[in-house]
Amino acid sequence: MRCLLVGDCHIKDNEHLDDTKRCLQFVVETAIARDVDAVLFGGDLFNHKSSPAERLVLRDTLLNLSVPVLLVRGNHEPLGDLAVFSGYEGVTVAEQPSVVALDNVDVLAIPWPEKAWLAARGWTGETGDQAGQHALGDMVRAMAATRSDPSRPLIVVGHLAVGGAVASSGQPLIGRSLEMALGDLTDLGAVFTALSHIHRPQELAPTVFYIGSLNCVDFGEEDEAKRVVLLTVHDDGTAEWESIPVPCRKWVTVEACLEELDEDVLGHRLERVRGQAWDDELEPGRFRGMNVRYTYEVPEEYAAKFDHAEIERRFAAAHTLKIVPVVERAARVRAAEVAEAKTVADKLAAWGAATDTPITSGAVEKLNTLQEEVNG
DSSP states (O other): OEEEEEOOOOBOSSTTHHHHHHHHHHHHHHHHHTTOSEEEEOSOOBSSSOOHHHHHHHHHHHHTOOSOEEEEOOTTSOTTTTGGGGGSTTEEEESSOEEEEOSSOEEEEEOOOOHHHHHHTTOOOTTOHHHHHHHHHHHHHHHHTTOSOTTSOEEEEEEOEETTOBOTTSSBOOSSSOEEOHHHHHTTOOSEEEEESSOSOEEEETTEEEOOOSSOOSGGGTTOOOEEEEEEEOTTSOEEEEEEEOOOOOEEEEEEEESOSOTTTTTOEEEEETTSOOBSSOOGGGGTTSEEEEEEEEEGGGGGGSOHHHHHHHTTTSSEEEEEEEEEOOOOOOOHHHHHOSSHHHHHHHHHHHHTOOOOHHHHHHHHHHHHHHHO
């Protein structure tokens, strides 16, 4: 039994939709080339309540797959949003926990858990996150126990937040949602557990994996290798799996700065791809077709050295370009001498001394004239 496991797709009708379409076409081509028996999607097919254009993208994918398909509801899909696809031949939609029997394996589908749903069915979780986690564990064990033949190999496909997982930001997810305990998953004895929701591919236990998102959704994922997973379950109940890289569009951050704040060399701009060595000026042609974020840090008085129109011309071949300036605002000098000065002229003189700025007699005369006009 060969299953192709696919993580979060986030189909969204925006400037990145064509890339999502290409990644989904790669799923179809891989399913055909590898002669798979089923394709299992782990949730977040859409990025929000789906539009007609977004549903057409998923429809085309499903119509090109001639094997059974499982769609598990994620946290981005409102309840009922996937229901329209349950009428497609060979497509099963799991909006509630269920066991799906395929030819030679059982699949325990675990959609995004809602505390209210657990409580309404007796797995009470109203008393807090810890109680909710216990309730979630009770639920998956109860669902696994409903299988008619426990000797059949079990695959778990869940859209879950699991304690200890690391998000694309590199930070562990703590307290953001109802978490599943890793031990509750490993106790099920599944030959493989395929998780979605967290976009960074990772192994939590020898048979428990986050598949990762199908493609990048923002620059926080630019260093992640996107994949699908081919799972093969043998007749003896053993399993093996293979990560297959997805040829999705690259997201790259270009960092820039001025070499020195010295008038002799000011304007000598350095650039680099994040994490790589600095260069005098990157060749923009290498970023053709990529999503580029151009970021720079510069003191306020030198911000004009980074002409946005010029940057846009250089990176015109990129698919998208986002310029992110970080301008260090000039600090206002506040000295005790300025505060203590009695007259405006004395304050100007004190400010000049504090900032090492020459104050001419002409400037003092103009200031006195303005002060007389103000005082009327």
